[in-house]
Amino acid sequence: MDAIKTEGLTKHYKKGFWRxxxxxxxxxxxxxxxxxxxxxxxxxxxxGKTTTxxxxxxxxxxxxxxxxxxxRPVGDVSVRRRIGFLxxxxxxYDNLTAEELLLYFARIFGYSAAEARRRASRLxxxxxxxxxRRFQLRKFSKGMVQRVGIAQALINDPEVVFLDExxxxxxxxxxxxxxxxxxxxxxxxxxxxxxxxxxxxxEALCSRVAILARGRxxxxxxxxxxxxxxxxxxxxxxxxxxxxxxxxxxxxxxxATRVGDTRFALALPPSTMPERLMSELVATGARVLSLNPLxxxxxxxxxxxxxxASEDRDVKRVAS
Amino acid sequence: MRAILVVAGGVFRDSIRDRxxxxxxxxxxxxxxxxxxxxxxxxxxxxKIIKDLGLAASLAIGVLISIFFGIGLVAKExxxxxxxxxxxxxxxxxxxxxxxxxxxxxxxxINLAVMAAAMYAVxxxxxxxxxxxxxxxxxxxxxxxxxxxxxxxxGVELMVVTxxxxxxxxxxxxxxxxxxxxxxxxxxxxGEDLKHLDKLVPSQALATVGRVIYYVLPxxxxxxxxxxxxxGVAVSAQHVLLATLSxxxxxxxxxxxxxxxxxxxxxx
Numbered sequence: 001m002d003a004i005k006t007e008g009l010t011k012h013y014k015k016g017f018w019r020x021x022x023x024x025x026x027x028x029x030x031x032x033x034x035x036x037x038x039x040x041x042x043x044x045x046x047x048g049k050t051t052t053x054x055x056x057x058x059x060x061x062x063x064x065x066x067x068x069x070x071x072r073p074v075g076d077v078s079v080r081r082r083i084g085f086l087x088x089x090x091x092x093y094d095n096l097t098a099e100e101l102l103l104y105f106a107r108i109f110g111y112s113a114a115e116a117r118r119r120a121s122r123l124x125x126x127x128x129x130x131x132x133r134r135f136q137l138r139k140f141s142k143g144m145v146q147r148v149g150i151a152q153a154l155i156n157d158p159e160v161v162f163l164d165e166x167x168x169x170x171x172x173x174x175x176x177x178x179x180x181x182x183x184x185x186x187x188x189x190x191x192x193x194x195x196x197x198x199x200x201x202x203e204a205l206c207s208r209v210a211i212l213a214r215g216r217x218x219x220x221x222x223x224x225x226x227x228x229x230x231x232x233x234x235x236x237x238x239x240x241x242x243x244x245x246x247x248x249x250x251x252x253x254x255x256a257t258r259v260g261d262t263r264f265a266l267a268l269p270p271s272t273m274p275e276r277l278m279s280e281l282v283a284t285g286a287r288v289l290s291l292n293p294l295x296x297x298x299x300x301x302x303x304x305x306x307x308x309a310s311e312d313r314d315v316k317r318v319a320s
Numbered sequence: 321m322r323a324i325l326v327v328a329g330g331v332f333r334d335s336i337r338d339r340x341x342x343x344x345x346x347x348x349x350x351x352x353x354x355x356x357x358x359x360x361x362x363x364x365x366x367x368k369i370i371k372d373l374g375l376a377a378s379l380a381i382g383v384l385i386s387i388f389f390g391i392g393l394v395a396k397e398x399x400x401x402x403x404x405x406x407x408x409x410x411x412x413x414x415x416x417x418x419x420x421x422x423x424x425x426x427x428x429x430i431n432l433a434v435m436a437a438a439m440y441a442v443x444x445x446x447x448x449x450x451x452x453x454x455x456x457x458x459x460x461x462x463x464x465x466x467x468x469x470x471x472x473x474x475g476v477e478l479m480v481v482t483x484x485x486x487x488x489x490x491x492x493x494x495x496x497x498x499x500x501x502x503x504x505x506x507x508x509x510x511g512e513d514l515k516h517l518d519k520l521v522p523s524q525a526l527a528t529v530g531r532v533i534y535y536v537l538p539x540x541x542x543x544x545x546x547x548x549x550x551x552g553v554a555v556s557a558q559h560v561l562l563a564t565l566s567x568x569x570x571x572x573x574x575x576x577x578x579x580x581x582x583x584x585x586x587x588x
Contacts, residue, residue: 013588057408060586077410085408091400093330095337104333107326108409136337152405162408 001071003160003191004033004056008065011051025051027215028065033193033208035159038186040202041195043212044306049195050088052212053164057085069160081109084158088165088195090149094138098129098148101137102155109156123151128177142169150178154185161185163194167201179204199299211302213309219301226301234268237289238281245284252277267294323411327419328426335389335427345431348381349438356442367446367458368550374439375470375546382432382478386424387501390485391494393420394578398587399494407587414579421486421575428478436471460552469560470549476567477543481505483574484538490582507533508540538570 009029014020026048033039043049054060056067058074072079092101099120106116124133127147137145146169153161166182167175182205185192196202202209203223210220219226233254241264246256255267268274278288335341355373394417397403407416440463447455447462460466484504488497513520514537517530542563545555 054404054587057404059404059407060588061584077412080408080410083408085405087401087404087408089401090405091402092405093334093402095334096330100333104326104330105405105409107329108323108406108411110322149405156409 001035002032002068003035003037004031004039004067004069004193006031006052006056006065006067009052009055009062009067010064011048011055011060012063024215026055029212029217031210031217031220033191035191036186036189037207038182038192038205039194040206040209041193041212042197042199042202042209042302043195043218044197046214047212047306048215049197049212050164051215053085053087053162053195056162081156082159084153084156084161086149086153086161086163086166089142089168090145092137092145092148092152095136097136098124098133098140098144098151101148102152105152105155119155120151123154124148126154126181127151128174143171143174146170147174150181158190160191160193163192165196166194167196167198175201199302211305213306216309218305218309233270233294234272234274235290235292235294236266236268236274236277237263237291238266238286239263239289241281241286242284245281245286248284249277249280263289323415324419324422327406327411327416328421328423331393331420331423332426335424336430338389340388341385341427341431344381344385345434348377348435351377352435352438352442356446367443367462370439370442370446371464371467371550372546374435374442375467375474375550378432378435378439378471379474379477379546381435382428382474383481383505385431386428386478386481387485387498389424389427390482390501391489391497393424393486394489394582395492395494395497403587413583417486417490417575417579417582421482424482424486425479428482429475432471432475432478436468458552460549464549464552466552466555467549469555470545473543473545473560473563476564477540479571480508480538480540480543480567483571483578487574487578487581490578491585504537505540508538509544511537511539511541539566543567 006029009026009031010024011026013023013025015023029048029052041049041052051060055062056069056074067074069079070082096104102120102123103113103116106119107113111119124130127150129144129147129151132140132144137148140148146166150163150166153163163182166178170178179201182192182194186205192205194201194205206223208220208222209226211218237259239260240262242262246264249266250256252268252272253266254269257265257267259265266277268277274291278291282288352370352374355370358369358373394403397406403416407413411419443462450462455461481501485497485501488500492500507514511534514530514534518524518527521527521530542559545559547553548555
């Protein structure tokens with residue numbers, strides 16, 4: 001059973017007051033997320049990430065398509081006992097303290113007063129809220145509210161956690177703590193579905209990612225699949241390379257960068273066999289220091305996919 | 321039911337800590353206390369003025385709190401997105417509406433009790449200071465328990481106003497909700513005029529429209545018995561019961577409509 005499953009999930013809005021025009025916020029999203037995965041939902045601003053999360057939380061209703069969480073339709077209230085959700089830029093009741101807010105949410109799940117207090121205290125410790133937990137939330141900084149938001153999303157020990165831009169508003173320490181928290185959730189066997197446009201977070205945390213662009217799924221898969229398949233050559237670092245030897249191999253490389261007196265970093269296209277080039281260079285007296293595949297980073301891949309998706313959409317719009 | 325009570329508890333805790341609510345209740349208590357000074361300027365009408373002012377201040381401040389907090393119950397929660405965290409938990413939208421309503425009503429009734437207690441304290445002081453001759457000239461005793469009927473009906477009126485505010489708050493902006501509620505509140509006090517519009521205007525069509533509006537809009541006039549209790553005129557238990565029951569029905573319809581509208585709404 002998938003933790004999350006969507007089939008053709010679509011959301012259209014109407015924009016404009018006098019002459020409303022349809023606006024496609026999400027277009028036929030089909031996605032599966034397995035249990036225990038840390039799944040990154042990536043895309044530039046306005047790609048449809050928050051729309052998808054709102055559809056999964058049933059804060060908005062789909063124009064068409066369907067979505068399931070833990071094998072149950074998203075509208076099923078019983079599903080909400082098993083999930084946690086951190087909205088983007090969360091806002092809570094100003095006049096409640098952080099502790100009271102967590103107790104409030106814990107009571108909704110039916111925990112006893114003692115159990116609610118125990119959970120609230122443990123989670124506030126985990127997200128780094130100390131004595132401030134007795135302050136009213138109106139006095140909290142954005143980063144502290146974000147931490148409280150993460151704590152409330154975990155109050156029921158959820159099997160699936162949805163985090164919308166969880167690193168937003170956090171300082172570097174906070175970001176590291178949240179990363180560790182997500183990895184801890186993964187180790188506990190929980191599914192984490194988080195949206196972000198910060199690719200380094202996805203690279204550090206995710207087993208699989210999906211890239212959304214202009215409301216459409218541009219790509220989905222494991223990071224290895226997405227980036228390794230599009231490896232674009234090699235980087236060979238050699239020492240003791242003479243000018244003559246460099247000229248001899250010039251036709252096999254795309255660039256040579258001097259990194260020391262006789263040390264060069266040579267960029268090889270995917271068509272060049274590195275073993276053959278290395279033997280030729282060694283024959284001239286050069287020494288091979290390292291050989292690394294030039295893999296596409298998630299950032300390269302992301303930008304390429306978003307660009308292609310945008311062009312595709314523009315072409316279709318012009319054609320129609 | 322638990323979800324409704326928890327949501328109501330949250331509203332109650334949030335609203336009783338709001339400085340604006342404190343300020344308004346404090347202002348009402350001050351106004352009631354100051355009515356002693358005002359009463360001294362009038363000859364023989366002192367007790368009526370204190371009762372009149374006390375009940376009117378309790379209602380006015382209650383309506384203000386009801387509208388001010390009522391518009392925030394749903395519209396502000398949606399605007400500020402605080403509703404997202406709550407509705408992603410095992411709380412249905414109908415439970416959310418019921419809990420919000422219950423929480424604010426409890427807050428309002430406690431505020432009303434505080435203001436009524438302040439009014440009774442002032443009246444107790446007047447009674448203690450009064451000579452037997454002065455007491456004999458009053459239409460009704462200072463600590464007249466019948467005034468509680470007026471206080472109870474003010475409570476019912478505040479419950480109706482809160483239901484109206486909540487209803488508008490489920491589909492419109494906070495400002496529009498406040499404006500519409502205030503308009504309905506004013507019109508609600510002229511219900512009898514609308515019902516008998518045929519005696520005031522020659523047009524039959526206009527009279528029919530007036531009657532339709534009368535049945536659709538809340539009829540708040542029967543809930544206003546301030547004049548009667550101040551002048552010692554009896555208010556029957558049957559009147560209180562009927563006014564409460566019809567208001568309860570109206571509240572029920574409004575809450576059902578609010579829940580239906582909110583359940584279908586996209587929370588963008």
